[in-house]
Amino acid sequence: MLLYIWFRFQLQFGMGAIAAILHDVILTMGVLSLAQLEVSMTSIAALLTVIGYSMNEKVITFDRLRENLRKYKTTPLRDIINRSENERLSRNLITGTTAIIALSGALFFGGPVLFPLVFTMVFGVIVGTYSSIYVALPIILLWGVRRDDDEAAPLKAAGARPG
Incomplete structure (x- = not known):
């Protein structure tokens, strides 16, 4: 996945995505442990689904950010990240809420066989x-990007100015 994000976007975006996905997996495994749910093939399938959902969220987040990096070349990175997230937030919340509503029926009426799968997926959504906003984007803000051409490139040193 790091190679895909690195190829599709850039290294700093890939590092942000990988850190956020590791965050998601560790938190989800921790919740499964706290809830004392058995880690079975079903919960592993749910965990892989969470990874896929999370990666999709990161790609959408980074794609909007990349578009705005090209559009607003002189705007500070912090403001571009804020603008990008505000532009996609309503779509993101509608998608997540719809997924949780769809999973709620199976969560409450699916019985003990489906509970680990659906519980893991609800928590993963x-x-x-959360990690798209509060883990992946801050890593990009800390790493920094330069916008002197069409593609954003990582800054060479902390505090370096573009151009």
Whole structure:
């Protein structure tokens, strides 16, 4: 996945995505442990689904950010990240809420066989949305990008100015 994000976007975006996905997996495994749910093939399938959902969230987040980096070349990175997130937030919340509503029926009426799968997926949707905003984007803000051409490139040193 790091190679895909690195190829599709850039290294700093890939590092942000990988850190956020590791965050999602660790938190989801921690919740499964706290809830004392058995880690079975079903919960592993749910965990892989969470990884896929989370990666999709990161790609959407980074794609909007990349578009705005090209559009607003002189705007500070912090403001571009804020603008990008505000532009996609309503779509993101609608998608996550719809997924949780769809999973709620199976969560409450699916019985003990489906509970670990659906519980893991519901938690994964919540934590995947959270990590897109509060883990992946701050890593990009800390790493920094330069926007002197069409593609954003990582800064060479902390405090270096573009151009």
